[in-house]
Structures are given as structure tokens and as C-alpha cells.
Amino acid sequence: MWTVKVVGMGLVALSLSVELLSRLLRRLRPERSLNEVLxxxxxxxxxxxxxxxxxxxxCFCSLPHGVETSFSCLLRHIMSASSTLDLCVFAFSNMDLSRAVLALHGRSVTIRVLTDKHYSAITGSQIGVLRKAGICVRCDVGSVHMHHKFAVVDGQLLITGSLNWTLTAVQSNMENILVTEEPxxxxxxxKEFHRLWTHNDPAH
Amino acid sequence: MWTVKVVGMGLVALSLSVELLSRLLRRLRPERSLNEVLxxxxxxxxxxxxxxxxxxxxCFCSLPHGVETSFSCLLRHIMSASSTLDLCVFAFSNMDLSRAVLALHGRSVTIRVLTDKHYSAITGSQIGVLRKAGICVRCDVGSVHMHHKFAVVDGQLLITGSLNWTLTAVQSNMENILVTEEPxxxxxxxKEFHRLWTHNDPAH
Structure with a gap:
């Protein structure tokens, strides 16, 4: 009788240990955050x-259909915004990227665009189009170039790299984009976007 | 006597479990890799x-001494190379960065520089200086711009961002550099460096 009790308690202890261990492992193994390079x-x-x-x-255009490319991945990451898009980009003339930002604006995503004053005025720049649509744009006037090319989606996904938001950058140059959720x-x-946004408030 | 044996075996099993668990935890908790933004x-x-x-x-120059800045951090990361430095940069005219690369070359670090053909020929470019010192340089001739600005130190530390290796970028522009060991x-x-390096081999 005593042996049965010991074995029984042993089994209970074993199953409890296995359960505790598996819970501990789940907590210790961090969920893998997105890290992608395009x-x-x-x-x-x-x-x-x-x-x-x-x-x-x-769509019946002449381009290949159903093909995932670096550009379609970039577009998808931008279009994944559900609450905010903070964009800090030197040159913005790419029509598809402009269309993506306008689509997000149409879905009531809060968009803030910070750009270079000199580049924003050149032919083909989409900054005027975004402003006309009611998107909040601020220009950096203090530095030689506001040379960043980054976006933060929903305060948790960073898109950054060498790529300006132009057609030449997407279709002709050697460029990189790094996409990460690493906090x-x-x-x-x-933090830097907040600093630059406040610093370039025209009301100040 | 039987009870003593059971308790004894229980204690042995417990200590073994604790040892195994602690080893498992050490293996599961990944070492934090470097992630830094400048x-x-x-x-x-x-x-x-x-x-x-x-x-x-x-040094008795008129600049502040003993101050850590974004640029000094960048320089330290580059100078940390002990075996290889693969550099892929559009514009390279910064004298201190050139001096860092030359110092690494003097320490027998294997250096490969990939740059934009058009930019490499402009006044102030350090590409000629590096070539004269015997550093292996290849120029991208296929694309509109070889617009990357990244370096890989010892095959494990990535330095990338918007910053070209120029004085204006370092001292006057709004720029970012991301430093990471995230595999x-x-x-x-x-992989991309290897592809571009092979693709731009002048012997081909």
C-alpha cells in the first residue's frame, strides 16, 4: 500500500514538473521578431x-503578375500599417509608394511625413500631393540634407536603409532596405523621429 | 531501510534535475547580440x-577631447576589425574613415572595397588613396548608382544606414547608422556583398 502511494505521488510530481518545465520553456524562448533584408x-x-x-x-498590365519582389515586399510592409506611419525620407517621388501612403490615409492611419525642404520642391516630388490630400508634412530646414530614409509602422516595425522613395532607387540602383521589429x-x-518632428514644427 | 533508499534516490534525482534544468536554461537563453543606432x-x-x-x-588640437560621439562610435566599430572588412559604399571622401581603413590594412586586415564608378573619380574621393596603398577596390559599373553604404566587420558585425563616408554626411546631414550582430x-x-564582388570582378 505504501509503495503504491509513493509511486502515485512520484507520478503526480513528475507530471507537475513536466508541465512547469514546458511553461517555463515557452516563456524563456522569446518569440522571433521579424528581421528581413530586401x-x-x-x-x-x-x-x-x-x-x-x-x-x-x-489588372491586365503587361508586367508579370503574381511575382513577389523586393518592391512588393516593401509595399506590403508599408500597407500593413493599421494605426500610424511615421515617414522620414529625403526624396519621395515614387508614384506607387505615394499611392500606398494615400491609401493608408484613406483608411484613417495617422501619417506624419518629415522630408528635406530642398528635395520636396523638385519636379516629380510627391510631397505636394500628400499635403493636398491632408497628410501632415514637415520639412527639415536646419541641416544640409535631411538624408534619412526610414519609416516606422504602427510604432513597432522599422523600415530603413539606403533606398530613397524614388523610381530610380527601386528600379535602377543597388540599394538595401532592412525591416526589423527588434525593439x-x-x-x-x-525617439529620433519625435525629436526631428518637434524640432521642425513650423509653429515654433 | 527502504524509506532511506527512496529518499536518497529522490535527492539524487532532484539534484540531477536541477543541474540539467540549469544547463538547459543557459543554452536556451541566447546571448544578447549587439544592436546599436547612431x-x-x-x-x-x-x-x-x-x-x-x-x-x-x-593630441593638442582645438576640438574637445575625451568625448564619445556618433562618429567616434562608428570609427571604433570599424577599427574593431581583426580579420576582414568588406565595405560597400557609394561615396567615400572622409579622411578619418580613410585613415581607419588604411590603419586596418597596416594591421593585415583583409579589406575589400566596392564603390560607385562615377563617384570614385570625383575630387576628394579616397578610393585612389586606398588603391595606391594596395587595398583591393572594385567599382560597380552596371547600375545607375551603387548606392549602398554598408560594411561587414569580421563577417559578423553589420554597419549600415543612410550615411555615406563623407565629411558632409558626418558633420552636417541628418543621417543614421545601424550597427548589429543579428545573424x-x-x-x-x-551574401549580397559576395554577389556584387563577384559580379564586378574586372577579370570577368
Whole structure:
């Protein structure tokens, strides 16, 4: 009888230990955060399905369809914004990227754009288009160049690299974009955006 | 006697479990890798102590001494190379950064520099200086711009961002540099460097 009790208690202790251990392991193993690198120039492919996911076969343009490229990945990351998009970019003339930002604005995503004063005025710049749509834009006037090219999506996804938001950068140059959710990397960019946004408030 | 045996075995099992668990925990908890963001323009400060760490007080220039800045951090990361430095940069005219690369070359660090053909020929470019010193340089001739600005130190530390290796970028522009050892981010840059290096081999 005594042996049965000991074995029984042993089994209970064993199952409890296994349960505790598995819970501990789940807590200790951090969820893998997104870390992705995209290189450019990007292959050319139709991106219409990213703008109209409900009817993915609606486009009959001559570009290849259903192909994932560096550019379509970049577009998807930007379009994933559900609450905020903070954008800090030197040159912004790419029509598809402009269309993405306008689409987010149409979905009531809060958008703030910080750009270089001199570049914002050149032919082809989309900054005027964004301003006309009611998107809040501020220009850096203090430095030689506001040379950043980064975006923070929903305060947790950082998109940064060498790529300006232009057609040449996407289609012709050797460029990189790094996409990460690593808090140690995202946090400083959020802080710097806040600093630059406040510093370039035209009301000051 | 039977009870003593059971208790004894229980204690042995317990101590073994504790040992196994602690080993498991040490293996599961990944060592934190370096993740750092540097913003520019950098404060101006003397960086002589980074080049001559054995005599840190040897410089009498008029710049502030003993101040850590974004630029001194960048220089330290580059100077930390002990075996290899792969550099892929659009514009390289900064004299201190050139001096750092030459110092590494003097220490027998294997250096490969990939740059933009058009920019490498402009006044002030350090590419000719590096070539004359015997450093292996290749120029990208295929794209509109080889617009990358990244370096991989010892195959494990990635330095990337918006900053070209120029004086204006360091002292006057709003720029960022991201420094990381995160393998998911470093690996693609190593692969892309290898691809570009092979692609731009003049012997091909």
C-alpha cells in the first residue's frame, strides 16, 4: 500500500514538473521578431493586387503578375500599417509608394511625413500631393540634407536603409532596405523621429 | 531501510534535475547580440585617441577631447576589425574613415572595397588613396548608382544606414547608422556583398 502511494505521488510530481518545465520553456524562448533584408534594384512586376487585395486578378498590365519582389515586399510592409506611419525620407517621388501612403490615409492611419525642404520642391516630388490630400508634412530646414530614409509602422516595425522613395532607387540602383521589429533598433528611430518632428514644427 | 533508499534516490534525482534544468536554461537563453543606432550629424570631437590608443593624450588640437560621439562610435566599430572588412559604399571622401581603413590594412586586415564608378573619380574621393596603398577596390559599373553604404566587420558585425563616408554626411546631414550582430540581418548583406564582388570582378 505504501509503495503504491509513493509511486502515485512520484507520478503526480513528475507530471507537475513536466508541465512547469514546458511553461517555463515557452516563456524563456522569446518569440522571433521579424528581421528581413530586401535588395534593389527590384524585379519589375505588377503590384496592383497589393492595392486591391479583394480582386487580385483585376489588372491586365503587361508586367508579370503574381511575382513577389523586393518592391512588393516593401509595399506590403508599408500597407500593413493599421494605426500610424511615421515617414522620414529625403526624396519621395515614387508614384506607387505615394499611392500606398494615400491609401493608408484613406483608411484613417495617422501619417506624419518629415522630408528635406530642398528635395520636396523638385519636379516629380510627391510631397505636394500628400499635403493636398491632408497628410501632415514637415520639412527639415536646419541641416544640409535631411538624408534619412526610414519609416516606422504602427510604432513597432522599422523600415530603413539606403533606398530613397524614388523610381530610380527601386528600379535602377543597388540599394538595401532592412525591416526589423527588434525593439533595440526600433526604439531609437521612434525617439529620433519625435525629436526631428518637434524640432521642425513650423509653429515654433 | 527502504524509506532511506527512496529518499536518497529522490535527492539524487532532484539534484540531477536541477543541474540539467540549469544547463538547459543557459543554452536556451541566447546571448544578447549587439544592436546599436547612431544618429548624425555627429558632435565634433578629437578622435586621435582611437588611432593611437597607447598614447590617448598625445593630441593638442582645438576640438574637445575625451568625448564619445556618433562618429567616434562608428570609427571604433570599424577599427574593431581583426580579420576582414568588406565595405560597400557609394561615396567615400572622409579622411578619418580613410585613415581607419588604411590603419586596418597596416594591421593585415583583409579589406575589400566596392564603390560607385562615377563617384570614385570625383575630387576628394579616397578610393585612389586606398588603391595606391594596395587595398583591393572594385567599382560597380552596371547600375545607375551603387548606392549602398554598408560594411561587414569580421563577417559578423553589420554597419549600415543612410550615411555615406563623407565629411558632409558626418558633420552636417541628418543621417543614421545601424550597427548589429543579428545573424538574420548580417547574413543577407554578406551574401549580397559576395554577389556584387563577384559580379564586378574586372577579370570577368
Amino acid at each position: 535588395f534593389f534594384p527590384s524585379e519589375m512586376a505588377c503590384v496592383e493586387h497589393i492595392f486591391t487585395p479583394s480582386s487580385p486578378y483585376s 533595440d533598433l526600433v526604439r531609437p528611430f521612434i | 544618429f548624425f550629424p555627429s558632435e565634433m570631437a578629437c578622435v586621435e585617441h582611437i588611432f593611437t590608443p597607447s598614447s590617448p593624450y598625445s 538574420d540581418l548580417v547574413r543577407p548583406f554578406i
